[in-house]
Amino acid sequence: MAKPLLAARRPAGQAALVYGFTLLPMLALVAAVPLAWGWGLSWLDVGLAVGFYFLSGLGVTAGFHRLFTHRSFKARRGLRSGLAVAGSLAMQGDVITWVADHRRHHAFTDKAGDPHSPWLYGTTPAALAKGFFHSHLGWLFARDCTNAERFAPDLLADADVARISRLFPLWTVISLLAPALIGGFATLSWWGALTAFFWAGLVRVAVLHHVTWSINSICHMIGDRPWDAPGRATNVWPLAILSMGESWHNLHHADPTCARHGIGRGQVDMTARLIRVFEQLGWAHSVRWPTPRRIARLTARD
Structure with missing residues (x-):
């Protein structure tokens, strides 16, 4: 018998954490513009934000996505x-x-x-607006x-992997506090810790969230479709750098x-x-690279 698509409903406490992890960084992003206007942002903050952005982002793209979800390559235990952890x-x-x-998304x-x-609600303007919000x-x-x-x-x-998964609350704390600790020790000030927490912690998380969510929303609505693929997935070049x-x-x-x-x-x-x-x-082996034979099996769209 096939196993059910859905598991038990998420507990109320866990649902509250999802709201917190999602909305608090977004509020920090909204506050970022006035805070950056002449004060509250240093080159150290910028460096930490960029560093933690790509560390955590590549953990998602190379780790969560290409390694663990799709098995695009095999990696040694340490990697x-x-x-x-990075993801x-x-x-x-x-x-x-x-x-x-x-994996459910691909299925x-x-x-x-x-x-x-x-695309779950139809193709009218109102349905697409609802669909965009849902997917994003x-x-x-x-x-x-x-x-x-x-x-x-x-x-x-x-x-x-199961142990690292269970320790997700710990990685969340480290993700937010590590930039603050580095900023505080580097500047020997509480202000340096606070601004690093804000920019390299909250704002960095919010920006990465929205870039990742844009793959779910924008990259299924607009853009180029050179290859025949299930669904309506597209290429959106302006997001290439930020989405790694x-x-x-x-x-x-x-x-x-x-x-x-990106093979073109x-x-x-x-x-x-x-x-x-x-x-x-x-550190990695059995990588599934886009060889000419592999590409030849794909169907190009007109």
């Missing part, structure tokens, strides 16, 4: 654990829940069962949980296990570059 610093949920949701792309498709943000507040036993049994059975290559989303849905998403000329894919470095260092 697997490191990527799981957890993005505060997008624990690794097993993230992977289960994303039901832009159809009933997809947790965050923008609204789906996070649903009380129903994807059944990890159905969609991520391999990770539930992985002792290292994830916005070459059309190719990804055409060939989900490929380690590189000028399609910058920072995550694929990082995986190449891991491979050259001997």
